[in-house]
Each structure stands twice: as C-alpha cells, then as structure tokens.
Amino acid sequence: MSRRTGRYGAEDYESYERPRRRTRPRTKERPTYDDAVTGRVVTVDRGRYTCLVEDTLVTTMKSRPLGRKGVVVGDSVRIVGDVSGDEGTLARIVEVEQRRTVLRRTADDTDPVERVVVANADQLVVVVALADPEPRLGLVDRALVAAYDAGMDPLLCLTKSDLAAPDDLLAVYAPLGVPYVVTRRGADVTAVRERLDGRTSVLLGHSGVGKSTLVNALVPDADRETGSVNAVTGRGRHTSVSALMLELPAGAGWIVDTPGIRSFGLAHVDPDDLIDAFPDLAALTAGCSRGCTHAASEPECGLDAGVLAGAVAADRVTAYRRLLASREAAA
Ligand SMILES: Nc1nc2c(ncn2[C@@H]2O[C@H](COP(=O)(O)OP(=O)(O)OP(=O)(O)O)[C@@H](O)[C@H]2O)c(=O)[nH]1
Numbered sequence: 376m377s378r379r380t381g382r383y384g385a386e387d388y389e390s391y392e393r394p395r396r397r398t399r400p401r402t403k404e405r406p407t408y409d410d411a412v413t414g415r416v417v418t419v420d421r422g423r424y425t426c427l428v429e430d431t432l433v434t435t436m437k438s439r440p441l442g443r444k445g446v447v448v449g450d451s452v453r454i455v456g457d458v459s460g461d462e463g464t465l466a467r468i469v470e471v472e473q474r475r476t477v478l479r480r481t482a483d484d485t486d487p488v489e490r491v492v493v494a495n496a497d498q499l500v501v502v503v504a505l506a507d508p509e510p511r512l513g514l515v516d517r518a519l520v521a522a523y524d525a526g527m528d529p530l531l532c533l534t535k536s537d538l539a540a541p542d543d544l545l546a547v548y549a550p551l552g553v554p555y556v557v558t559r560r561g562a563d564v565t566a567v568r569e570r571l572d573g574r575t576s577v578l579l580g581h582s583g584v585g586k587s588t589l590v591n592a593l594v595p596d597a598d599r600e601t602g603s604v605n606a607v608t609g610r611g612r613h614t615s616v617s618a619l620m621l622e623l624p625a626g627a628g629w630i631v632d633t634p635g636i637r638s639f640g641l642a643h644v645d646p647d648d649l650i651d652a653f654p655d656l657a658a659l660t661a662g663c664s665r666g667c668t669h670a671a672s673e674p675e676c677g678l679d680a681g682v683l684a685g686a687v688a689a690d691r692v693t694a695y696r697r698l699l700a701s702r703e704a705a706a
C-alpha cells in the first residue's frame with residue numbers, strides 16, 4: 376500500500392529513520408552492523424521487543440544508537456547479538472527500517488502522548504458487531520478516518536450476523552465504497568481470509584464485538600506461536616498496552632490484534648489529506664478556495680457544485696462529510 380507513503384515519509388523520517396543531512400562524516404568507529412539480521416516486531420512489553428527472525432521469536436531491547444526513536448509493532452528492524460531465541464537471551468535492535476505506513480493516534484484523554492500504533496500495515500479491519508453491543512457508527516467513522524489518513528485500506532468486518540442483519544449498516548457505508556465481510560462465531564472464515572491474504576491487517580474493535588473469537592478462528596494455534604494465550608484473548612498481561620502481530624496459517628498474511636485500542640484521537644488528521652482517499656471527490660475540490668474544509672457549512676464548496684452538476688451522488692458527499700465531521704467528535 377503506497378498511496379500516500381510520501382506524506383508521512385516526510386513527516387516521520389525527518390525526525391526518525393532519515394536524520395537530517397549528516398553533518399559529521401561517518402567515523403571509522405561507527406559500527407556498520409554487517410552481522411545484523413532482519414526481524415519484525417510482533418509485540419512490545421515494558422521495554423522488551425519481541426521480534427520474529429525467520430521462524431524464531433527473539434527477545435530484544437533497543438540499543439543506544441536508536442536514542443529515543445520509537446520502535447513499534449510491525450516495524451522491520453535490524454538486530455545484533457544473540458538471536459537464538461533461547462530462554463534468557465536478549466538481542467539488540469540497532470536500526471529501524473523505513474516505514475511504509477504509519478497508523479497513529481493523537482493524544483487523548485486516556486493517553487496524553489501521540490503515538491504510532493502500528494507500522495507497515497496495509498489494511499485496517501474495523502470489527503463491528505451487528506448487535507450486542509449495538510453498532511456505534513461514530514466509532515466506525517473515526518476508525519475509517521484513521522485508516523484513510525494512514526494510507527491503509529479499510530475493511531468493515533461485521534460480526535455476530537446470527538443476531539442481526541447487516542443491511543442497515545451496509546447501506547450507511549455503501550456510498551463510500553468501503554469493502555466489507557460479514558461473519559459470526561463458528562462460521563467459515565474463508566471470505567475473511569481472502570481479504571487478509573498476503574497483507575498486514577490491523578484489527579480494531581470495541582470490547583465485546585467478537586474480535587478475539589475471530590482471531591482464534593483465523594489463527595487456531597495463536598497461543599503456541601506467541602507463547603501467551605493471554606495475549607490472544609486480550610485478557611491479562613497484554614490487555615492494556617501492546618498490539619500483537621500474528622502470522623496467519625500457511626503464511627497467508629499477518630494480523631495485528633490491538634487489545635488496548637478502542638478509539639482514535641484524530642486531531643492530527645488534515646481534512647485535505649482525508650479527501651485524497653477519495654480521488655473523485657478530491658478532483659471536485661480542485662477549485663475550492665484555500666482553507667475550504669469541504670464541510671456542509673462551506674458556502675462555496677466544489678463538492679456541492681459537483682452534486683448539482685450530477686458529477687457525484689449526493690449520498691457519497693453526505694457520507695464523506697460525516698467522516699469529516701467525525702474527526703471533531705469526542706473519541
Ligand atoms: N451471538 C454471538 N455471540 C458472539 C459471536 N462472536 C462472539 N460472541 C460472543 O461475544 C462475546 C465477546 O466476544 P469476544 O470474542 O471476547 O469479543 P472481543 O471483541 O474480543 O471482546 P474483548 O475480549 O472484551 O476485547 C463473547 O461472549 C462471545 O462468545 C457471534 O458471532 N455471535
């Protein structure tokens with residue numbers, strides 16, 4: 376997924392992987408890490424980064440050269456030291472490779488720090504129960520905004536289809552063309568697997584929507600792979616903090632379970648970036664005055680002109696504007 380890699384590239388790497396132009400010549404003493412191996416961060420817990428190096432889970436810590444640079448789940452990292460994965464070993468992360476995507480959230484009431492939640496994910500799967508608990512569209516909207524902003528493809532995953540029909544919910548998101556799957560406990564998850572195949576997908580859902588049930592159906596041996604049943608069920612040790620990345624069977628992609636993340640602070644999202652996720656709408660706003668937010672309250676927005684001219688369906692503009700407005704709503 377590379378639609379908008381450039382934008383966060385600039386923002387992120389200036390202070391991150393790509394330091395400003397080197398002002399000092401590279402010294403001979405500077406290690407080159409020729410012996411480093413590449414791994415992927417699957418979970419983070421109290422300063423320890425569990426990385427998958429080929430088929431081995433390796434416990435690592437950040438090394439001094441990284442300074443205060445963040446390392447998050449999904450990062451591709453270079454590791455030196457003992458990568459045997461043996462009990463008691465601790466290898467060191469010496470480099471974080473450039474991120475393809477960055478799912479971030481703004482500081483909010485529950486967490487005062489803006490954070491990168493997951494790196495290098497392609498898809499954000501918004502898990503919503505059709506009933507019990509009742510779907511909360513505001514949360515879905517906000518998750519979609521986070522996905523579009525991150526340059527990730529959204530997928531609606533509607534669970535508990537034994538309890539209610541999906542039609543009403545689907546009608547709300549149809550004008551935006553959001554892809555979806557419908558599932559329930561015990562159902563064949565082939566359709567879900569097809570959507571996840573070959574990609575890294577972050578699963579996001581409110582408590583009780585059936586996310587753990589789905590993860591267990593997708594990755595039956597998850598506890599063996601991760602060494603922690605708790606991490607998979609979202610109960611216990613990992614409940615509040617870290618995302619956990621799991622490989623789907625037969626190498627058919629990766630999922631990142633986010634037990635502690637139920638909503639997104641979106642203050643960092645620029646309306647002009649959001650509209651880029653909808654190229655047809657973006658084209659209509661080419662003539663908008665600078666500073667037009669494209670909201671319904673704007674007196675002369677190209678989106679309204681587009682509807683009048685028959686260039687776009689009114690319900691698509693309305694649905695887009697609902698997303699736009701959700702940016703402002705409380706998390
Ligand atoms: N009727 C029905 N109940 C389901 C379905 N899927 C899950 N449940 C039930 O819904 C409850 C929540 O399921 P979980 O899988 O734990 O949901 P979760 O989203 O992981 O919730 P947390 O563990 O709180 O984060 C459990 O009692 C499940 O048995 C479904 O398809 N239909």
Ligand SMILES: [Zn+2]
Pocket residue numbers: 660663664667668669670673675676677678
């Ligand atoms: Zn406008």
